[in-house]
Amino acid sequence: MNRADGETDRRRRFGTLCEGLRPDLLRFAFWLGRDRGLADDVVQEAMLRAWKAFDSLTDESKAKAWMLTIVRREFARTFGRKRHPTTDLDALVAAETDVLAAPEDERLAEMRAAIFRLEDDYREPLLLQVMMGYSTREIAEMMGMQQGAVLTRLFRARARLRQQLGLSAEAES
């Protein structure tokens, strides 16, 4: 394969990866930052960084974890600059009504608002587990925590959600 073919192939492979991963990465960044503008910026910037570092991805079956790591880093980098000035959770929910609305299913809308109201420490492992499909061991590695701490956060996240939705919550002790 000559250099031009190699570059074209590289772009094609990267484009395929992006098409498949971008929706999940956008959702992840949106739920992480609770701001669609921030999510779009973070994912866009992360993809540019990923493109520059694409040659370091030697196993494309690990592309999802690789891109997610880049998004998490980019989020941490960007979050300080563009952090939403308000801590009013109702205002955060109201600002993203277009994305959170589920007129056909009231329970879905309630759950979305409840997830929005979860503390960052509980929301992120829940996203990684339910949306991205990672095991608690993998989440612990990603977040640099003990697996036991991840289990506790996940338990508390679901307990908080049950509480917010008016279901009986488990004791957290």
Place this chain on the structure above:
Amino acid sequence: MMNCLDFRRRVGAEPFATDEEVAAHRSDCGPCARHQDELQAMDGLIARALAVEAARIGKANPAESFPLPASAKRRLFAIAASLIVGLSVGLVLLVSVPRTSVAREVMGHILHEPGTMATTTPLAPGELAGVLDPDGTRLRSGIGDVTFAARCLFDGHVVPHLVVRTSAGPVTVLMLRHRTIGKPIRIAEQGYNGVVLPAPRGSIAIVGQGIANPDVIAQQVFDAVDWGG
């Protein structure tokens, strides 16, 4: 021996835990079994809640973010003929090589997204169309409600991933246009069972949990797919 508190803490963190201790306590304790069922149902709702429309979040088209430069486009035309020849040879090789890993990859994908099987609320027709339209396929009505639909990365390709609530329970359907197989491949692993069937375009994987007659259900789902022209 796990007690009720231990069990609830465990499934509160991992609702789909199926290890021996969890299974043993679950079989002995009705209230805890119901609690786990509730948590699994809630995870289905969480999964659906998180699956907001990405198009409402991102403005830019990823293809626009990485445009091919004009020089590369010209080169593409110049090498088109050789690519066609190469692809033809590659296609012959691809269809003749046994793909024994497809069952493992299908199971890997399903186990990576266990919450999808717990979804229960039917999707709006528009949501399903958004997933199937790019492939030119359709799902005829009558087979059951579709409770999950997404375009997923599978083996380097973007494929439709559905969960359909059939008469035998929820089944995962993966439409693998890029994977040609010569004969059906059975799947029976970790409580899941089903089959990957050759399809007019590639193959289709249909997998449920503890389905009594997976072949019948798989055939019903297969027959419900309109593969387009």
